[in-house]
Structure formats: structure tokens, C-alpha cells
Amino acid sequence: MDKPALTLTDRFGRRIEYLRLSVTDRCDLRCTYCLPKGFKDFEEPEHWLTFDEIERLLGAFARVGVNRIRLTGGEPLLRRNLPELAARLHRLPGIRDISLSTNATQLSKYAGALKNAGVARINVSLDSLKRERFARIAGRDCLDRVIAGLMAAKEAGFTPIKINMVALSGVNDDEIDDMVEFCMAHGFVLRLIETMPMGVTGRNAAYFDLQPVKRRLQEKFDLVEGVVPGGGPARYLQTPDGKFSVGFITPISQHFCATCNRVRLVVDGTLFMCLGQNEKFEFRPLLRAGARDADLETAIRTAIELKPERHEFHETPQKIVRFMSATGG
Template identity: 70%
Template sequence: MISHAAGNETRPKLVDRFGRSIEYLRLSVTDRCDLRCTYCMPKGFKGFEEPEDWLTFDEIERLLAAFARLGTSRIRMTGGEPLLRRNLSELAGRIARLPGIRDLSLSTNATRLDRYAESLKAAGVSRINVSLDSLDAECMEKITGHDSLPKIMAGIMAGKAAGFSPIKINMVALRGINDHEIDGMVEFCIAHGFILRLIEAMPMGSTGQRASFLDLGPIQARLKEKFDLRPQAAELGGGPARYLTTADGNANIGFITPMSQHFCATCNRVRLAVDGTLYLCLGQEEKFEFRPLLRGGASDAELEAAIRVAIELKPQKHDFREKPEKVIRFMSQTGG
């Protein structure tokens, strides 16, 4: 775990107009992905940002340093698939060394993690989240568009060997597709010491709007009884999951329920897309463009002032239930 804690108590905090402290930034380092998950990116999609429009490592480091000076302490590198960005371990090291950053993590589909696990761990990434929606190769090919399971499993085990802790397995629960595998995924994660997080599909873009939504409420009640799960009081990261733990405290299962039981009142995060666009909510269109400032000679003080202006745009809640067709951008374009 990164530690720049000294003096953090006196650092200014980013607080939005609804009183939420914004301490968590999800950084997209690329909008490209080597998979085409049915709820995320359409097959054949080619509307990617051009590399010259991506923020450079220098620009990312400078902007994240400004966020850190204002109290943001958690960074998660995402995509698309972040391991498609060249020299990601170098960027990780630069972020990890920023004063004020105390937690650097990575979300990945793990298809390339076996190549990069050790260098990322050495650079300062302490935790990883891996997308794994099924333990069945045929089902994974149906969901991801590729024969992806062997590469993903190799990546997960490489991450375990490299010493990442915890490793969280993110499973998007899809009615009629992988819902029959949930119990098996729980058993797999308990056996390997992973934290399972079950996620409700969100109606982002045409793919998300067509996803087979599954309400996790009844699933949670059933798993609670079958595996003798109890409420988990300890914090297990800075995200929105609500956790249950086994009676012996050795295994945890999280539930991310943006649809059936949203967590907007405690939302502490914003998302920075690869082109420098800051998205204030997954389910709304409010955004702020930082690339023109970074490439237009803005001072550090002007960047910090712009961050405060941007945070004021953060909406109170999403409209996924009321207006599921509202957000047309895909998850990969927003950033994890």
C-alpha cells in the first residue's frame, strides 16, 4: 500500500455541492479493449479516440498531482483495457510517487496480466480488480466475443503470484446467461482467497441498454443463507460495493447495485477519460474538458481552480431507472 499520509489531515478537500467528499479518481489510460463484452462495447466498434488526443504521461501526472493537492488520495487505472497502453508500469510508478496518493489500483480483464503483473506490483500498484463473468469457456466466449478464459485465468494466477492483495473478481450478473454460475463463482473465490463482487448491468450505450439485467437483491438473500454470510463492517476499498463476509471472516462477497439500490448519496468518485474529459457521473452527461487547459499553458493554480469548478457540476444522482436510454456513450469511453 502506498503511504503519503503525513500531513494529509490538513490538505484541502474536494467537496461537491451535496456535501460528498471526492477522494477517488478512476483514470482511463485507453478507450481500447481486446475484448467485446456484450454489455460494454459493440462488436465492430471503431469510434476510438486518436492517440494524439490521449493525455500523455506528463499531462496525466500533472493533472493527478493537482487532484492530489486537493485531497484526492485514491487512483484506479482503468480503460478500455489499461494493459493495452504501452509502458503502463512507468505511469503507475509516476502516480504512486505523487504526494497524497495513498492507494493505486488497477481494473483489468487480465488477458495480458501474466506479462505485466510483476512490473506493476513493483511500480506501486497494490490491488487489482479483474473482470470475470463466467468460469465456463463457452459462456465467456459468448460474453466477451473471444476465447478469453485461459488467458484471463493465467493473468489472475500471475497476479496472485506477484502478491497483489486483495484481488477482486468482478462478475456482471446477467439473467439467463451466467446467473446459474454465481454459486460456483463464490466457491471459486473462497477457495483462492479472492473477493467476489457481483455487479448489476447498467444501461450505458446501446450495449448496456440491451443487457439482461438481474436484480441482485434476491441473489444476495439466497447467498447469505447458503454461505452463512454476515454484514462486513470494515472498509474494503473506496468503491460502492456493500460487503458480506463468511462466519470465519476469511471470505468476502460484495454487491454493486446501481439499479436496484443506488449509492449516489455516498458517491466519492469521478472518472477521467483518456482524452482528458472528466465525467462527473456514469448516468449523467455533466463533464469538464481538461485537455485544452493542459495544452494551453494553464498554471497549477488554474488547474486546481478548474478542478473545483468541475466538481461543482457533479449531479445528485443518476437517472438509470427513470431514463435508461439517456446515456449513449459506452462504459469503455467513460473509463471503468
């Protein structure tokens, strides 16, 4: 008889099965809604969890019910030997899905190795298809490298490949239809994302309500409700033939807290329960003090009890001072 699968449930009855793992807080871009110009207050490398520590801790998460892992940053491909880590996590009993979020500047070099390591799906941040506008948003003129990375991922056989476009009022909201056509042409899934007031950069970003866009695209392309593989919060629409899907991640205009199934482990071993709250649990001291596997599993269950019912971006937009890159994208 098969051993019954364990479940990790918070105090509000939500099943926590998805862990977003930030392997570095560093990035080679400076997107206007994420990191301020000149920011250098990154975590010291000696504070980073090692691959051995990550593998051991995520093995404990898997034993108590987590089965999805997303590798994030900062920019995760800046972490040396990332495909090796992906392969190690892919072999953990209980882990059934590993995905990656990237800005794709390094993806053309690593797409094949990541696919061979067991990464199944890739999300690529792409906020504009116009070179000069991309450079203004991202802080670096490298759109060609991003597109090359996308095509390398397509050639390597990743499916689905999702394009994450942060919609910014008066900045790139006029490109949404162009991005739809780009994704349709290449077989990519488009995901439109509302900005969140995280840190000064997030609060200063030009927030754009996606609900009118959703209604307009639904009418223009005759879209119907759809489902796309993944464990995240996007709500999807698709063309009747199923060949194109667009998702909407709307933490402000239509929050998804009641169904939140995820937590975020950052590079120094701190677990954050919610992007919009400050509850956290530090695992690095346990790992480096020789904690047993059973101790780690107990600590995970204790940490999950701290997960709040919902964010408070509407009520207290000034509450979160950390930047998105420090919490995991």
C-alpha cells in the same frame, strides 16, 4: 505541525477523494454489455493525454484532496508502459492508494512490474468459468489467459484480488455459486455487479436484480456484514471467519448516489462526474494551453460543482448514449 489535509467536496456535501483514470478506450475483448460488434469509433491517440500531462493533472487532483486512483480502460494494460505511469503516480504527494481494473488477458506479463510500481490491488473482470460461455460474453476465446493472469497476480502478492462478475439474467446467473466456490478456493473477493443502461449495449443487456441473490447467499453461507479495502461502492458480506467476502454493486436495485465519492477522467482529458449523467469538464485544452498549477486546481473545483445529486437510470434509461469503455470501467 503537519499541514491539514485538503478536502474536495461537491455541492451536496460529498467528499470526492477517488479518481478513476481511463488510460485508453481500447479493449481486446468485446463484452456484450460494453461494446457492440464492429465498433471502431475510438479516440485518436494524438488526443490521449500523455504520461506527463496525466502526472501533472493528477498532481493537481491530489493537492485538492483526491487520494485514491484506479487505472482503468478500455483495457488499461493495452496502454504501452503502464507500469511506468503507475510508478509516477505512486510517487505523487497525497496519493495513498493505486489500484487497477483489468480483464487480465495481459496480466501474466505485467503483474510483477505493476506490483513493483506501487499498484496495491487488482480487480479482474470474469463473467464465466465456462470456456464457451466466456467466449460468447467476451467475444473472444481466452479464458485460459485470464486465469493465468489471475494466478500471476496472486503469485506477485496482490491482496486483495477482486473478481468482478457482471450478472446477466439467463446468461450467467446460474454460475454465481460456482464463482463463489472458485473465489473461496483461491482467496479472491467476489463482486457481483448489476448492468447499467449505458449505450445500446448496456440497455440491451439482460438486467439481473441482485437483491434476491444477496439474501440467498447470506442464508446459504451464513454471511455477515463486512468491509473490504477499497474506495468503491460495493456493499460487502463475509463468512464469520473473514476468509471470504462477496460484494454487491447495485446501481439499479439499490443505488449508492448519496455516498458517491468518485469522478472519472477519460483518456482524452474529459472528466465525467457521473456514469448516469452527461455533466463533464475538459482538461486537455487547459493543459495544452499552458495552464498554471493554480489554474488546474481552480478548474477541478469548478468541475466538481457540476457533479449531479444522482443518476437517472430509472427515469431516463435512454439518456446516456456513450459506451462504458468510453467513460472508464
